[in-house]
Amino acid sequence: MHATNDVKVLGTDLAAAVRRILPPTVAGELGMIIIRAGQDPGMLELGAFYASTSVPAEGTWTEAIEVNARMLRGFMRKKPPAEFRLVFFDGHLTVNGSTIEAQLATLTPSDARAPKVWTKRRKMPWLGRGLRRSRLRPW
Numbered sequence: 001m002h003a004t005n006d007v008k009v010l011g012t013d014l015a016a017a018v019r020r021i022l023p024p025t026v027a028g029e030l031g032m033i034i035i036r037a038g039q040d041p042g043m044l045e046l047g048a049f050y051a052s053t054s055v056p057a058e059g060t061w062t063e064a065i066e067v068n069a070r071m072l073r074g075f076m077r078k079k080p081p082a083e084f085r086l087v088f089f090d091g092h093l094t095v096n097g098s099t100i101e102a103q104l105a106t107l108t109p110s111d112a113r114a115p116k117v118w119t120k121r122r123k124m125p126w127l128g129r130g131l132r133r134s135r136l137r138p139w
Helices: 011-021 069-074
Strands: 005-010 032-037 043-048 051-060 065-068 083-089 092-095 098-104
Touching: 005 011, 011 043, 011 051, 011 069, 011 083, 032 069, 065 069
Parallel strands: none
Antiparallel strands: 005 051, 005 083, 032 043, 032 065, 043 051, 065 098, 083 092, 092 098
C-alpha cells in the first residue's frame, strides 16, 4: 500500500496541538478536526472551531480531511508515544495502527446544525415587580 497521505509527527507536538485547538470540555460536541498540508513545506495544519495550528511533519500529505475531534483526542489522552504515524486512505485515518473514520473536507462542515432560534419568552408576572405597570404592584 502506497498512500498519498502518510506522515510521521512527533507525539508531543501532535498531542499539544490537538489540546491547544480544542476547548477543554469533557461533555458535549467537539465537532471535527480538519487535517491538511501546511503552507510551509514539511508542516501539517490542524484546524477546529476557530483555532488552527501547524506541526512539523515528515512525509507527504496532499488532501484536506476531516475527522471526529473526540475520537482523535482519545489518542492524546495518556502519555503520547514518541511519534504518531497518520495515514489516510479509503475514508479511514490510521493513527499508529488504530483506524477511525474520516472523510474529505468540504466547504460546509458535516456536523453543521441549524442555528438555534431565540424567541421572546412571555415574562412571568413576578419579573415585573417594581415596574410601573406590574400586575403584582401592591397599591
